[in-house]
Amino acid sequence: MERGTIVATALRLLDEGGLDRLTLRRLAGELGVQAPALYWHFRGKQELLDAMAAQMVREQPERPVFTDPARWRVWLADRARGDRAMLNSRRDGARLVAGTRPSPELFAQVERAVAALESAGFTAEDAMLGLSAVSGYVGGFVLEEQADRARDDEQEPPDREAVARAYPRLMAALERIGDPQGDRAFEGGLALILDGLERRLAGGGG
Incomplete structure (x- = not known):
């Protein structure tokens, strides 16, 4: 058995069954062996x-290559979209990755990413903070996406008119954003x- x-x-x-x-x-x-094996x-x-x-990370399509320091924003956004797709490639993928220890492969990826952002003018500290912020955002967003899919759909949906009367600002914002776990919401948060x-x-870091 390999x-x-x-x-x-x-x-x-x-x-098939989720992480739990x-x-x-x-x-x-499933493998036809005893657990101690x-x-x-x-x-x-x-x-x-x-x-x-x-293995999930290895199965991910090759990440965008950093070639132009002036386009660091496009590169970082593409990385975020790729990571979101990777986490969504498996059921409970966000929970699985969040609960595991980083591998040497991941350390090597982060090292290259920090160097790339340094070449664009960021300090190493700001590069690391930025990468962590994007990574945390993507992981949290996908966690909500996957939890939303797993919720019981048999519950009666809320009365939208009553909710709109009680929470007008919330509903007005959601009308513009759309699905809080959708692509538009993801792109909006990432842009912030x-x-x-x-x-x-632009301010010189620090």
């Missing part, structure tokens, strides 16, 4: 989850972060 086979099977079970139903016992049964390959469930998250980074860069 380590890669175990990870691939675990990812399939994740898609993924257990070593269920995985072992998995410990030859993984010291525990956390190590398995780390390997699953790393990038606007802040642009102002920081």
Whole structure:
């Protein structure tokens, strides 16, 4: 039994039943072995989850290459969109990645990203803060997206007219934004972060 086979099977079970139903016992049964056999390959469930998250990142289409420091904003936005797609490629993908330990591959990616933003004029500190802000935003957004899909759709929808009367500013904003977990909302929030980074860069950092 290969380590890669175990990870691939675990990812399939994740898609089928979600993170809460993924257990070593269920995985072992799917593989036709006893649960202790998995410990030859993984010291525990956390190590398995780390390997699953790393595989998700490896399956992601190649990230945009940084070639023009003047277009750092376009590059960073494309990275964010790619990360959102990657997290949404698996059921509970955001929860899985958020709960795992970073791999050497991830450290190498962040190192290259910090260097890229430094070449655009950011300090290393601001580059790291900016990358963390974008990453946290994407992870949180997808977490809400995936939770929204998992909610019970059998509940009666609220009376929109009553809600609009009680919360007029909220409803007016939502009319312009659309689905709070949709593409337009994602792009709007991302733009706010990038606007802040642009102002920081124009002000010389610090």
